Amino acid sequence: MTIPKKLVLVGNGMAGIRCIEHLLKLAPDAYSITVFGAEPHPNYNRIQLSTVLADGGAGLQDIVLNDWSWYEDNGITLHAGHPVASIDTAMRTVTSDQGVSASYDVLLLATGSRAYLLPVPGADKEGVIGFRDIRDCETMLEASRTYRRAAVIGGGLLGLEAARGLLNLGMDVTVVHNSALLMNRQLDPAASLMLQQELEQQGMKFRLNAQTAEITGRKRASGLKFRDGSRLDADLVVMAVGIVPNAELAAAAGIATRRGVIVGDELATSAPGVYALGECAEHDGIAYGLVAPLYEQGAVLAKHLAGVPTEGYKGSVTSTKLKVSGVDVFSAGDYMGGEGSRSLRWQDEVDGVYKKLVVRGDRLEGAVLFGDTSDGAMLFNLIKSGEPIAGREKELLLGFAPGSGGATAASPLERLAAMPDDEIVCGCNGVSKEAVVQAIVSGGCTSLGAIKACTKASASCGGCKPLVEGLLELTAGDAVVQVKEGICGCTALGREEIVEAISSMGLSGVRETMHVLGWSQPEGCSKCRPALNYYLGMLQPGSHRDEKESRFANERYHANIQKDGTFSVVPRIYGGVTSPAELKHIADVAERFRVPLVKFTGGQRLDLLGVRKEDLPRMWEELGMASGSAYGKALRTVKTCVGDTFCRFGTQDAMGMGIRLEKAYERISTPAKFKMAVSGCPRNCAEATIKDFGVVAIDGGWELHAGGNGGVKVRATDLIGVVRTEEEVMEWSGAFLQYYRETASWGERTAHWVERVGIGSIREALASAEERIALNERLQEALATLEDPWKEIVGDPELRKNFEPLAAAGREQA
Amino acid sequence: MSRHRVGQAGQIDALGSRIAVVGGEEIALFKLTDGEVLAVENRCPHKGGKLSEGMVCGSAVHCPLHDWKIDLRTGQAQAPDEGSVRTYAADVDADGSVWVETAERPDAASALEAARGAGTAPASASGREGRP
Numbered sequence: 001m002t003i004p005k006k007l008v009l010v011g012n013g014m015a016g017i018r019c020i021e022h023l024l025k026l027a028p029d030a031y032s033i034t035v036f037g038a039e040p041h042p043n044y045n046r047i048q049l050s051t052v053l054a055d056g057g058a059g060l061q062d063i064v065l066n067d068w069s070w071y072e073d074n075g076i077t078l079h080a081g082h083p084v085a086s087i088d089t090a091m092r093t094v095t096s097d098q099g100v101s102a103s104y105d106v107l108l109l110a111t112g113s114r115a116y117l118l119p120v121p122g123a124d125k126e127g128v129i130g131f132r133d134i135r136d137c138e139t140m141l142e143a144s145r146t147y148r149r150a151a152v153i154g155g156g157l158l159g160l161e162a163a164r165g166l167l168n169l170g171m172d173v174t175v176v177h178n179s180a181l182l183m184n185r186q187l188d189p190a191a192s193l194m195l196q197q198e199l200e201q202q203g204m205k206f207r208l209n210a211q212t213a214e215i216t217g218r219k220r221a222s223g224l225k226f227r228d229g230s231r232l233d234a235d236l237v238v239m240a241v242g243i244v245p246n247a248e249l250a251a252a253a254g255i256a257t258r259r260g261v262i263v264g265d266e267l268a269t270s271a272p273g274v275y276a277l278g279e280c281a282e283h284d285g286i287a288y289g290l291v292a293p294l295y296e297q298g299a300v301l302a303k304h305l306a307g308v309p310t311e312g313y314k315g316s317v318t319s320t321k322l323k324v325s326g327v328d329v330f331s332a333g334d335y336m337g338g339e340g341s342r343s344l345r346w347q348d349e350v351d352g353v354y355k356k357l358v359v360r361g362d363r364l365e366g367a368v369l370f371g372d373t374s375d376g377a378m379l380f381n382l383i384k385s386g387e388p389i390a391g392r393e394k395e396l397l398l399g400f401a402p403g404s405g406g407a408t409a410a411s412p413l414e415r416l417a418a419m420p421d422d423e424i425v426c427g428c429n430g431v432s433k434e435a436v437v438q439a440i441v442s443g444g445c446t447s448l449g450a451i452k453a454c455t456k457a458s459a460s461c462g463g464c465k466p467l468v469e470g471l472l473e474l475t476a477g478d479a480v481v482q483v484k485e486g487i488c489g490c491t492a493l494g495r496e497e498i499v500e501a502i503s504s505m506g507l508s509g510v511r512e513t514m515h516v517l518g519w520s521q522p523e524g525c526s527k528c529r530p531a532l533n534y535y536l537g538m539l540q541p542g543s544h545r546d547e548k549e550s551r552f553a554n555e556r557y558h559a560n561i562q563k564d565g566t567f568s569v570v571p572r573i574y575g576g577v578t579s580p581a582e583l584k585h586i587a588d589v590a591e592r593f594r595v596p597l598v599k600f601t602g603g604q605r606l607d608l609l610g611v612r613k614e615d616l617p618r619m620w621e622e623l624g625m626a627s628g629s630a631y632g633k634a635l636r637t638v639k640t641c642v643g644d645t646f647c648r649f650g651t652q653d654a655m656g657m658g659i660r661l662e663k664a665y666e667r668i669s670t671p672a673k674f675k676m677a678v679s680g681c682p683r684n685c686a687e688a689t690i691k692d693f694g695v696v697a698i699d700g701g702w703e704l705h706a707g708g709n710g711g712v713k714v715r716a717t718d719l720i721g722v723v724r725t726e727e728e729v730m731e732w733s734g735a736f737l738q739y740y741r742e743t744a745s746w747g748e749r750t751a752h753w754v755e756r757v758g759i760g761s762i763r764e765a766l767a768s769a770e771e772r773i774a775l776n777e778r779l780q781e782a783l784a785t786l787e788d789p790w791k792e793i794v795g796d797p798e799l800r801k802n803f804e805p806l807a808a809a810g811r812e813q814a
Numbered sequence: 815m816s817r818h819r820v821g822q823a824g825q826i827d828a829l830g831s832r833i834a835v836v837g838g839e840e841i842a843l844f845k846l847t848d849g850e851v852l853a854v855e856n857r858c859p860h861k862g863g864k865l866s867e868g869m870v871c872g873s874a875v876h877c878p879l880h881d882w883k884i885d886l887r888t889g890q891a892q893a894p895d896e897g898s899v900r901t902y903a904a905d906v907d908a909d910g911s912v913w914v915e916t917a918e919r920p921d922a923a924s925a926l927e928a929a930r931g932a933g934t935a936p937a938s939a940s941g942r943e944g945r946p
Binding site for chain 2: 061
């Protein structure tokens with residue numbers, strides 16, 4: 001075995017690490033690799049920094065491309081937080097600012113670029129930053145907590161993404177741009193104006209044709225002064241006018257640089273054994289600032305280093321996609337058009353769509369898309385390949401051949417089907433349609449996540465996600481039908497077979513059920529275990545011991561787990577009707593436990609949020625109220641309007657009816673959460689027609705509605721029938737509830753269940769009085785075994801202990 | 815390396831979990847069906863969910879926030895999710911005491927804190943080779 005050569009990478013960003021990933025695939029043992037990175041982070045996706053701002057910084061972990069363990073798994077030595085201070089090209093060593101040295105046979109410079117800071121007075125003030133790295137993001141997040149006004153200098157891609165991020169953080173944002181047109185280097189005037197309009201609607205402000213002369217303020221920036229003497233107040237100034245390649249390190253080592261580190265087609269610099277790629281490199285006079293060229297360079301260099309023949313790097317044709325919410329913009333190639341070129345335009349101000357193709361001779365030379373960018377990848381391929389498009393120009397623009405009639409416009413799926421196999425779907429990672437289809441067909445990928453893991457398609461900017469999903473639908477559609485789907489990956493059995501088996505064999509307990517029915521995972525998974533626990537409880541109400549270990553955290557702790565690990569407490573307030581004394585009592589308890597947030601829920605209850613787990617039992621004890629089951633697959637709330645008690649339109653006692661329903665069915669386990677409402681008249685102020693079971697009073701009776709949903713997909717209820725008395729409301733609602741409990745799949749809301757089994761079959765099942773009475777008897781049997789879970793935990797130390805941390809006892813050295 | 819007695823095995827329910835704070839680090843202790851106790855960092859590599867509140871299936875736990883499945887022996891997330899949590903050697907002695915071993919890293923708590931601040935948890939700190 002040969003001794004591996006020493007490879008040192010300076011720069012732990014997307015370009016360098018991408019090249020290393022490639023190299024590891026081509027020649028896994030050829031090099032021993034050391035990486036120096038200036039930032040104290042593993043390699044992350046710089047393109048998605050704007051998404052980090054969108055969620056308040058919570059998603060930093062999501063944009064990490066290679067976590068710490070990746071370096072370890074691949075035997076890479078990483079010096080994170082070590083900017084390299086010097087290179088000795090004679091001794092072939094690099095040294096970090098903290099004095100860590102490494103010698104190399106091959107040195108890769110991927111030092112990237114930094115924000116270009118306008119050389120105006122005041123640019124060094126506090127509160128003036130670029131938008132390049134995690135630290136800039138953190139500064140923005142911090143500033144948004146204290147300050148309100150932000151100015152972004154630069155109306156290009158980066159500037160607009162930064163501005164959108166700051167808007168998300170609740171800041172008042174003005175974009176200052178030196179041209180009259182936003183993104184004037186990527187968009188033609190028509191698209192640029194449409195973009196401006198859209199962003200203005202989102203709340204972004206613009207100061208166009210403005211030349212910044214000075215950043216004013218004392219220690220910290222307080223505003224901008226323009227050349228025409230006008231001013232703009234700003235407590236945070238983000239410079240996004242351009243980038244400067246980080247070439248100083250190379251220059252200091254005597255390596256040839258101009259704007260960037262000069263490289264040839266093999267990405268070699270003027271020094272032996274030293275290569276440069278990414279935003280710090282200048283090839284053929286161009287230093288690229290987009291990800292696709294960097295990846296192309298990385299691929300060429302990796303092949304070269306692995307000894308695989310390549311044609312060398314020949315420069316890149318670039319395309320741009322803007323990723324700010326609600327705006328789809330794409331541009332590629334020569335989008336302005338000039339002498340000797342012709343252009344085709346389609347502008348639809350109704351739907352906000354604009355398309356422009358620039359054609360020279362019989363070739364497509366450039367394209368701009370606004371509002372609908374689904375053709376971007378296809379057009380970009382045509383531009384890159386340079387294939388003749390004569391006669392197809394209009395089809396390319398409109399998505400269908402004129403003369404065939406607009407009605408036959410190809411659907412996105414048809415267009416995907418017609419896409420050539422070698423066409424690139426994911427521009428960032430260079431993944432072709434064929435590669436995605438292969439991953440589905442031979443790789444067995446059946447989800448976007450699996451395809452992403454397998455091919456990296458849609459793993460960078462995410463813009464091609466709809467295409468990848470389309471291919472999945474197109475390719476895996478039939479396969480899914482052929483495979484018999486069990487309730488989860490542990491079994492091929494469906495809901496009916498499982499319920500049938502439990503009943504006929506009298507199986508008891510989740511464990512026995514999984515064992516007898518031949519589960520592939522002996523202890524199941526988070527999908528089947530709660531389902532089995534539910535079915536067992538439903539079929540054996542008297543004898544099944546509810547298994548808390550097979551319930552989600554919410555149902556185990558009888559409170560809603562929040563993203564920070566705290567819980568929320570919703571006490572039962574029947575019908576949403578309370579009293580001054582009860583409110584005072586809740587307020588007292590909330591104050592005693594320093595509850596950080598009190599909120600009214602959508603279901604007319606009080607939500608006490610941010611409670612520490614160890615405080616829950618004591619808090620319940622002091623509240624002395626029943627659990628509102630706001631966390632469970634159970635009856636949530638019965639929402640009511642005032643009804644005839646006070647309302648001049650009310651025809652019945654809606655509050656009384658609601659309270660009676662809630663008291664009757666609280667605590668019952670259901671396949672999915674179950675919401676009810678009672679309205680006192682057809683004005684329906686309690687919104688009963690989007691509930692699982694809704695009751696609407698009419699003069700002299702009650703309408704019974706079922707299968708509504710106000711959540712992900714709004715569904716109005718179907719009418720089950722009209723009854724005259726409160727007793728009948730109880731009889732029908734109980735029968736409906738039990739029928740749903742007995743026939744729906746675990747996790748299936750009534751809206752889906754009604755659509756699956758048909759409202760007709762439900763009406764039929766509830767039609768006979770005997771059947772309704774029998775259903776109600778079974779429901780009562782289940783209800784009889786239930787106790788208030790809060791009370792139960794409060795009084796049982798064995799249950800209560802799970803809310804406390806284990807006491808960390810004495811420590812002893814081994 | 816140091817060993818810490820964190821409690822009695824009987825205080826953890828089967829297929830349940832309790833937490834213990836050792837040297838500033840929150841550790842989740844899980845008891846499997848056969849009584850074995852496993853210990854991992856109580857922080858899902860995805861969004862920092864508390865794994866101690868998750869459902870235990872075999873020797874894996876499902877994070878309560880977004881259902882990532884974490885192997886309690888290796889600390890690895892199940893593909894296609896990527897990431898890992900730190901694992902700790904844990905055992906139950908003859909008296910039923912639960913012991914957890916932690917590496918002697920006095921800066922561990924502050925490093926974890928710093929990483930949390932930056933939002934990039936060093937999912938497995940041992941992977942940071944060459945870090946001074």
